[in-house]
Amino acid sequence: MADYPLHIELAGRLCVVVGGGTVGRRKITGLLAAGARVKLIDPKPPAFDQADRIEIVARPYRADDLSNAFLVFAATGNGVLDRAIATEARRQGALVNLPGEPAAGDFSLPAVLRRGDLTVSVSTAGRSPALASLLKEQISQWLPSHWATVLEILAAVRDKHLAEPSQSHYNRQTIDTLLKTELVELVATGQAAAIDRLLIKTLGDGYTLKELSIELASIP
Numbered sequence: 571m572a573d574y575p576l577h578i579e580l581a582g583r584l585c586v587v588v589g590g591g592t593v594g595r596r597k598i599t600g601l602l603a604a605g606a607r608v609k610l611i612d613p614k615p616p617a618f619d620q621a622d623r624i625e626i627v628a629r630p631y632r633a634d635d636l637s638n639a640f641l642v643f644a645a646t647g648n649g650v651l652d653r654a655i656a657t658e659a660r661r662q663g664a665l666v667n668l669p670g671e672p673a674a675g676d677f678s679l680p681a682v683l684r685r686g687d688l689t690v691s692v693s694t695a696g697r698s699p700a701l702a703s704l705l706k707e708q709i710s711q712w713l714p715s716h717w718a719t720v721l722e723i724l725a726a727v728r729d730k731h732l733a734e735p736s737q738s739h740y741n742r743q744t745i746d747t748l749l750k751t752e753l754v755e756l757v758a759t760g761q762a763a764a765i766d767r768l769l770i771k772t773l774g775d776g777y778t779l780k781e782l783s784i785e786l787a788s789i790p
């Protein structure tokens with residue numbers, strides 16, 4: 571059965587990681603980047619640079635550690651313990667990830683590439699994480715950072731149109747036209763005046779970068 575990809579909001583939600591080894595730490599990094607509240611349970615917690623951003627419980631796991639968890643990560647490397655954590659997590663209504671035994675968990679993590687709010691995730695349904703990682707590296711070569719700006723422009727155009735629908739020619743075809751023209755290339759080379767001309771020609775008055783509140787250089 572195919573799994574079901576989704577991008578989930580974690581801001582402010584409690585995520586409990588049991589086991590802070592190499593794998594647990596990698597999960598914590600991703601969770602913090604998504605704004606989650608993170609609690610780590612580990613009798614020998616590792617020293618790592620983001621330790622001050624999480625709650626650390628320095629003792630072996632207990633069932634009540636999972637209270638109020640939204641997501642649980644069982645990464646102790648002890649299969650029997652990880653499965654017991656999974657059972658308890660489900661009993662308490664949380665979804666659980668078992669990095670050491672993917673088929674016994676509720677979800678797996680993809681390799682992730684970000685360009686601003688543009689995200690590419692690569693999954694092999696747990697079958698070859700090394701391939702997922704390699705493919706992500708390859709995709710990163712043809713997705714330079716200016717794609718984040720392309721997204722910012724399209725999102726601003728869309729927001730503006732939704733706020734005042736009659737003012738522009740915005741529709742799927744217009745967006746396709748913008749993307750098939752030189753927009754991406756102009757953003758890559760930072761040609762603000764040419765972008766303004768293209769936006770006005772395609773969408774009408776009121777759609778310059780300035781009017782869309784976009785500064786080319788300020789976007790990562």
Ligand SMILES: C[C@@]1(CC(=O)O)c2cc3[nH]c(cc4nc(cc5[nH]c(cc(n2)[C@H]1CCC(=O)O)[C@@](C)(CC(=O)O)[C@@H]5CCC(=O)O)C(CC(=O)O)=C4CCC(=O)O)c(CCC(=O)O)c3CC(=O)O
Nearest residue numbers: 669672678679680681682693694695696698699700702703
């Ligand atoms: C199910 C899953 C766990 C989950 O759900 O989180 C899982 C499970 C396992 N990984 C193993 C090994 C490795 N994992 C990596 C790397 C990554 N693994 C990641 C995800 C996942 N790994 C999920 C499925 C993803 C998918 O669908 O493909 C990435 C993408 C993201 C992340 O970890 O956050 C991250 C790349 C980050 C990046 O580059 O962006 C490497 C390579 C490396 O380290 O460079 C190796 C060694 C090479 C190899 O074995 O391939 C083993 C065997 C352990 C053992 O032998 O003991 C298991 C267990 C098993 O397979 O049973």
Ligand SMILES: NC(=O)C1=CN([C@@H]2O[C@H](COP(=O)(O)OP(=O)(O)OC[C@H]3O[C@@H](n4cnc5c(N)ncnc54)[C@H](O)[C@@H]3O)[C@@H](O)[C@H]2O)C=CC1
Nearest residue numbers: 589590591592593594611612614630631645646647669670
């Ligand atoms: N990307 C992935 O998802 C990968 C997954 N794995 C799997 O992930 C699992 C963890 O791997 P590593 O992080 O390398 O292991 P590790 O041995 O480095 O870390 C395990 C951590 O769990 C802690 N721990 C042990 N008993 C505990 C308890 N009772 N309560 C709380 N914490 C406890 C230890 O102190 C240690 O810090 C393994 O099952 C491994 O097969 C391995 C490689 C990649």
